Amino acid sequence: MIDSSENQRELWTRVRARLKAAVGEDVFASWFARLELEELSGDLVHLSAPTRFLCSWVQSNYADRIVEAFRNDATEVTRLQVTLRVNGQARPRLAAPAEAEAPAAAAPASTAAPTAAPTPMRVVRDSAKSGDALSGSAIDQRMTFDTFVAGSANEMAFGVARQIANAAINNAVTFNPVYIHSTVGLGKSHLLNAIAHAVSEADPSKNIVYLTADHFMYHFITAVQRQSALGFKEWLRRVDLLLIDDMQFLQGKSATEFGHTLGTLLTGAKQVVVAADSPPRDLEMLDERVRSRLSGGLVVPISTFDMDLRRAIVQRRADQATARFGMHFPPAVIDYVSRAVISHGRDLDGAVNRLVAANQLTGELITVPLAEKTLADLIRTRDAKRVRIEDILKMVSRHYKVPRNELLSARRSRDVVRPRQIAMYLAKALTQRSLPEIGRRFGGRDHTTVLHSVRKVEQMIKDDIELGQEIELLKRMLEE
Known part of the structure; x- marks a missing residue:
């Protein structure tokens, strides 16, 4: 126990050094330097x-890393709380249940209700009957059906999850077991959390257990060590709805025990939902009979997100950020992030969070150049593409809905002139062609016409931020 203020200051200095070494100078300066x-x-x-x-960001994104840095010297540390510091004074932290005191004018301490700090929702009931004070894994309260963005890649999994929740609420079992699989970050955990939320909200009497595979292993090993494995088994067999996440991490005796539990639950018509990063047949650490039982249920894949779904996710997260912080996400930025970040859903969420943070910390407007700079490590690496004037004509024609032949014609109407000027500007910016050559490719125009168009667009970009974003997006699309 580190009790003196001097020792705590020394500890904080060591923790800061560890964090700086782990995350680098830039990240440390952005998120940790101003913490006290x-x-x-x-x-x-x-x-x-x-x-x-900063309180919200650190608590949401770096709590585990900070706790880990403290535990090198203070092994008893398991929790972090970040509060707002005003005029050099921090707001008092919320008291933990064991520490809360009764108000001065309240009844005696033995009858006063403590003011407890808010704790993560845990969906699990009847755990005390097992004799082991078991508990499920914490449920993320943000992961509900309402916050899930559905599209062609995940609509079957989404529909099945809602059907499972509705059936469980009505004391019925539809598909059993249900096995959802995909690569990382495509929404498996979100759906399991959403099922638990929906059933718990509709019927608080339901005995629901949500466990990650490592939590399952921990409980089983602990039960064996305490010679209370039978109580653990009985506890699991009394559940109405069992949700197991990250099944691929289940190993050893706990995998065998899960097989026995699964068989018992299915025989008793209890609902089981499992999520993993591969199909049941690829889970080699599980017994063949267990893999067969999982395969014999409903196996639901989630495929890689397409452009439409990525854009819908980015738009939803951007709308949430706008409602919360009041910043503006131009459509060009939404399109750019959707096209550039193709790995998985968590990276899309992270991309929006980074742009929010950059805007909040620097005051810069959220623009495509800011996104390009801020999201560099999330964006797929690719060789520079050689852009052709023909590619520019096709892109501008499609984007502005102006036929290609009209871009090359002598028409002077505004709906044609501006796209033509933008196309000439892009040809000058993205190709090695000379002004006379660009003029020839645009219907035999003089090089002075091209130069006038380039300068005109450059001025419009300065005067119109939205147009600048639009043109920047066209550049990125042409370079992909």
Whole structure:
């Protein structure tokens, strides 16, 4: 236990050094440099930050890393709380249940209700009957059916999940077991959390257990060590709805035990939903009979997101950020992120979060250049593409819905002139062609006409931020 303020300051100095070494100078300067240690009490670290945004961001994205850095010296640390610091003074941290005190004018302490800090929702009931004080994994309250963005890649999994939840609420079993699989970050955990949320909200009496595979292993190994394995088995067999996430991490005796539990649950018509990163046949750590039982249920894949679904996700997250922080996400930025970040859904969420953070910390408007700079490590690497004037004509024609032959014609109407000028500007910016050559490719125009168009567009970009974003997006699309 590190109790003196001097020792705590020394500890904080060491923790800061570890964080800087782990995340690098730039990230440290952005997120950790302005944090201050207020208190180290029992298993709780209390830090303060100068802005609400920084409090929220650190708590949501770096809590585990900070706790881990403290545990090198203070092994009792398991929790982090970040509060707002105003005029150099941190707001008092919320008291933990064991520490809360009754108000001065309240009844005696023995009858006063403590003011407990909010805790993560855990969907699990009847656990005390097992004799082991078991608990399920924490449920992410943001992962509900309402916040799930459905599209062609995941609509079957989404529909099945809703059907399972509705059946469980009505004491029925539809498909059993249900096995959802995909690569990382495509929404498996979100669907399991959403099922637990929906059933728990509709019928609080339901005995629902959500466990990650490592949590399952931990409980089983602990039960064996305490010679209470029978109580653990009985606890699991009393559940109405069992949700197991990250099945691929289940190993050893706990995998065997899951097989026995699965068989018992299915025989008793209890609902089981499993998520993993590969089909059942590829889970070599499971017994063949278990793989066969999983394969014999409903196996639902989630495929890689297409452009439409990626854009819908980015748009939803951007709308949420706009409602919360009041910043503006131009359509060109939405399109750019959707096209450039192709790995998985978590990276799309992370991309929006980074842009929000960049806007909040630097005051820069959210633009395509800012996105390109901020999201560099999320964007797929690719060789520079040689852009042709013909590619530019096709892109501009499609984007502005102007026939290609009219871009090359002598028509002077505004709906043709502006796209033509933008196309000439892009040809000058993205190709090695000379002005006379560009003029010839645009219907035999003089090089002075091309130069006038380039300068005109450059001025329009300065005067019209939205247009600038639009043209920047066209550039990126042509370079893909």
